[in-house]
Amino acid sequence: MKAHLLAFTISAMLIVSIGMTPAFGQAQGSIVVTTDKSSYSEGEIILVTGEVRDLFSGTPVSLIVKNDNAIVFLDQITVGADKKFSAEVTAGGTMKTSGTYTVEVTHGTKNRIATTSFEFDESTGTGTGTTPTTPVEASVITDTTVSVQGSNDLIGYEITGGKIVGLIPDVDASSLIISIDATSDGSLTLTIPRSVLDATNDEDGDDDFFVLIDGEEVSFNEITSSTDRKITIAFPAGAETIEIIGTYVIPEFGTIAAMILAVAIISIIAVSAKSRLSIIPRY
16 A cells, blocks of 8 residues: 555656656746837837846847737847846837737847737827937848848848848948848848948958857858858748848948048138138238
């Protein structure tokens, strides 16, 4: 009788312990995210805040805002030493319709993910006097090229296993952020004009790009020329963002703007010198 009771007790303990074991591959509580309100009107500021459990030095949090799988905003957020992060998103702009929007953040690996949601009503207006920010100009995507805000040069591309749904430059990070819909494992080949994105060292020679897929560094193949850099990146099914980081991205303070500024400065100096000469008394 005691033997049967002992066997029953051990079996019950095993069942309970199995039920309490987290699913494999899930990072329980590894990252949390929230918004300051549950609903927003056109022009209001959406404050996104969160915290990571484990800090990966140099690895940003990837932030995506989407509606019915259509990505309307994406960004890379620096995590502070206190393991916290925050970002501001303006309601409206690329948010074309009222409804429920999902905020998704990942950090380090794809299983370190958290989501929250909010409601957006485009018809109510701000009601707070908040001035909406200018929305990012949408990329024009064809079967072979994609445009970049601030440049007349086009990026050529070939993709398998998915499609490109958006591309924006991040001037602060000197990078291009590409939003993709990866239905299966595939690859993306980009022919990037150096006028759009480049990476150079102190001797003006080529330096390596730094490529992230959903916040995780990956390897890639590259062929360079004097005008373009052609890179091929393999991505897994379900991938959403690819960020290519260099040392320069448009729009920045270009050569023509620098020449205009130089001419203006020289003109000011010349006028000032002439003015000083005109007031010097002649004997």
